[in-house]
Amino acid sequence: MADNPNPDMDFAEVEAPAAKPKRKGVKRRIFLVGSALLVGGGVFGVWWTDSAAKAKAKALTVGEGEHGFLTWMKIAEDDTVTVFSPHIDFGQGSHTALGQMLADELDAAWDKVKIEQAPADLAFANVSLVKGFLPEMAGATIAGLLPDAVVGMISRSMPVQITGGSSAIRFTGEVGMRKTGAAVRAALIAEAADRLGVPASELTTADSVVTHAKSGKSLRYGELAAGAAERSLSSDPVLKTRDQWKLIGKPITRRDIPAKVDGSAVYGIDFTLPDMRVATIAAAPVRGGKLEAVDEAPALAIKGVEKVVKLDDAVIVVAKGYWPATKGLAALAPKFTDGGNGAMSTPAIYAAQDKLRKAGGEPDNQGGEGDVEAAFGAAGAKVVEAEYRVPFLHHAMMEPFALTGHYKDGTLTIWGGLQDPLSTRVRAAKAAGLDVDQVVFNPMIMGGGFGRRFPDVTEVIDQIALLAKQVPYPVKLVWSREEEVRHGTYRPQSSAGLKASLGADGKITGFRMDYAQSGNAEGEVPFIYAIPATSRRHFAYQSNQIDGPWRSVNATQIGFYTESFMDELAAAAGEDPYQFRRKHLPAGSRHLAALDMVAKRSDWGTPLPEGTGRGIAIVESFGTIVAEVVEASVKEDGSPKVLKAWAVVDCGTTVNPLNAEAQIMGGLIMGLSSAIGEQVTLDKGAVVQSNFGDYPILKLADAPPAMDVHFIESGAKTGGIGEPGLPPASPALANALSAATGKRIRNLPLLTQAKA
């Protein structure tokens, strides 16, 4: 099994700003970090030392009667512990889980712990994220050789406050939060030992109090904080063992939920300032096109409209509110060019991809082992081939983009929800022609994201920066749903040819996947089966669309291809799909344990009513293994009906089971939704779909009424939880429907097949 090798990006590339990676086609999140390393160095003009970062962090966040520790937390004299999260929480619940991890190691009383968003300042750049991603970018060996101080300096030389890659718990939590909690606890004990004149070994901690049992004396954390904050912290503190955890692994409820049931939570779209205007935008329908001409008069004739702003590739209407802005925009008839992309269409993209794969295109990336051609040609080999296709997918975050900007006295201030506050400042500064120091960004709660809110692929930052510079008042730019659907940064449209050979014993002897899409997935989605000869070749094809990271990124399509084809191979071998997978997973592996558990919980193999089928799939992504079973039938109109779903998850350690369950259920449902009805298609270079009417999201009645999510606490290296629930869902559903109908599904979405 591959350990996430990433042969096309070594550390030398990371260090050398000249060697910018292939800009278009490569969109994986580790590359987002990688390119941040490349372009970010020097952007802020400083290479901070740890002590300088700490000083800046304290200046920004630590007030009277409070004492800061590193850039991660502070303790107030009333015992309140405030944890600073460098990650945005857009519903994945990571703020609560990160707080749990720090507070557990600290032995803090949970009701006195607050979790706050770290400011969008370089002092709060996420060192642990870089540490976590470096092995994925540079290989574990090189990353392991780098001293912590160097990693810290790299992090603070670049704008890393990314939320993505299912990274909060496995990197920030494991590296930043737990170590900080443990180190501060040790400092509090040392301070108490001096104050009480007793050996540190006689002291215990619980509920934010240090106690000396022999004398019955105790000191509160708030009393010790001032002295402890002056002590040097251990860089390698002793962490608790699993049996000592009091908060990690507990189903603690989320702090942000009450404000999300009474309408009081303020999202980016809700933000308002005195004298603020509201604007909305229409960009060139064909991506790559430019604004040629627009007659502003019809918009200005609408009551409430104040101004029409022309950008290079878009027109914006500024008004007293969103409604007049919308009416004003609808009144315009802007002329856009198509940027030479007028011939781009969904069938044309598939045709170009097929040509690349089949007619001698050069793969730009490949992985695997052994000689697949020899396996295919071996005497007695049974060869199976199939072609698969999946469409562009839209993120459909429920809150459309809404950023407020105000340019005043040389400073551009922006409010809104984006996945990386520091990179947002960099992008806005570049667009507005300002220094980064002239841009302030205030991160706000986000109504979903799923990968759409990465500054790297978020042109709305440029739009608000350019707009704010042209008006004297604060302005909130709100995208319509139509703008969201038509100007997404989609999960790539992708196609694949799969070929495999079976030996006389019914086992796979060779397995090849040739896939064409924008970004390659090698190293990102581990191939989990033990097969003598494997090959995975990526053929780069870039359309006029911007392909972005979409929840679980390449694991969606790679998971669909691999796990659908495994069922085809099982059928060719005349075997049950579960038993067939078992034969190709190593004995004693975590993968096999997860597969066996999901089969057991779903009563795999027991009889089902006529017309109902079960499908199984297993995908590893972001360090977490997820096996799923879906039970489904076909409705009278030919559309699929999901009856039940099971998920078995091995993410090593489940920090907050209540929240982890929600993430897996949500990922599974999003996977089903995409498989059943979602697709973005192109005609004459422009997106055909426009809103939820023609881009259908799964609703409650079509989601599985019964879901069973089970976690295996393997104790293995902690994996991510926000994304890995999604990839097995679409192949499990397709496999279930094939089992029910006998008809193999190779193209998504299913609804187009049903109608065909």
Next chain:
Amino acid sequence: MAISFTVNGKQVSVEAEDDTPLLWALRDDLGMTGTKFGCGIAACGACSVHVDGAITRSCSVPLSEVAGKSVTTIEGIKGADGTFHRVQQAWIDAQVPQCGYCQSGQIMAAVALIDQVGSPSDAQIDEAMTNICRCGTYPRIRKAILAATGQAASNLQGAA
């Protein structure tokens, strides 16, 4: 022109064009941002409110149709003493929201359903709860509606 109606029991008068959707009068004119904008075509339900007690997608109702009527929003369903409505409490107990953006509309739809039928069946929940949630909180929405009406979690297996 000024259009008058009541919001959460209070008389209001909004100076706006009469084709202005109720949603934007609430958000931009009255500063009540708990009701959300999701699609603008009554497809997603994020903007759901009650108009004279009936569940209504406020993005597609012009103010002219609301004149003289009684509107209830997410900000108006708590008890007079500030305690959560039993549906809101069930939402907290079941830890329903993820990003939370659609939940104002989901809760208003659930309150309307329960006001109408008392203890809804699974089939009634399927039929009435047509709001979109991209985070996929549907299993917990169903669980919370059943819990709010004192019903066991029907055919749910597992912890969902």
